Amino acid sequence: MSKAFTKETDNDDDDDLGPEAVPLPKGTKNYMTVQGYQRLRAELAHLMTVERPEVVQVVSWAASxxxxxxxxxxLYGKKRxxxxxxxxxxxxxxxxxxxVVDPSLQPNRDQVFFGATVLYCDKAGEDHRVTIVGVDEAEPLQGKISWISPVARALIKAREGDTITLRTPAGVDELDIIEVSYPEPGQHTV
Structure with missing residues (x-):
């Protein structure tokens, strides 16, 4: 088939990478934990030094x-x-x-800020433990929620013992803050 009839775009829209690429709200910083930053750097290094050279080698061989x-x-190599x-x-x-924010250095450890791990109880009586992390680090099923998520925004600045209101499409929920914790200084696990 002639190239005139194939559609090959080299889309430079970097945010069009599927559901895992959440765009940042306009005018906000890309807050990230130390571990999240290291994970993204490691992925970039792996792509540059391992994956891309391997695919280039396959494409060169196939072209020959x-x-x-x-x-x-x-064709697959070029797409990849x-x-x-x-x-x-x-x-x-x-x-x-x-x-990059190191949550272990948070001076106000009794209040919810970026990097905090929060144990809260919803009005149904269920306990939930979440850690507030960067947009690119969020894994809701593992309890890591983005700082721009509705739950995180509702929790920010709350303290242990507070009851906050969370507005969702399903209605209004009351969350009781049971515990707020941060990693110890020098401990970067999230």
Whole structure:
């Protein structure tokens, strides 16, 4: 098939990377824990030093085989290179914008701020433990919620013993703050 009939875009919109790439609210910083920052740097380094060179080698080999129009290794390799390059641009941009926060250095340890682990009880009587982390670190099923999530925004600045109101599409919920904790100084696990 002629290239005139194929659609190949090299989309530079770095935020168009699927559901895991949450855009930052306009005018906000990209807050990130030390561990989250290190994880993104490690991913970027792996893409640059391992994955991309391997795919480039496969594409070069496939290109040397002649006809590229029906060469699966070549076509897939080129597609994968675009995906890797897009992810590398995204990671580079996010790391440049990162504002690394070490929650273990938080002076107000009785109040909820970025990096806090909060145990709260909802009005149904269920306990929930969440840690407030950066947008790129959020894993809700593991209890890591983004600082821009509705729950985190409701919890910010609350203290142990406070009852806060959380407005959701399902209605209003009352959350009782049971415990607020931070990692000990020098401990960067989240």
């Amino acid at each position: 085989n002649g006809d590229r129009s029906e060469n699966g290794d070549y 290179l675009r995906e890797i390059d897009r992810r590398m641009r995204f990671l580079t941009k996010r790391l440049e914008q990162a504002e």
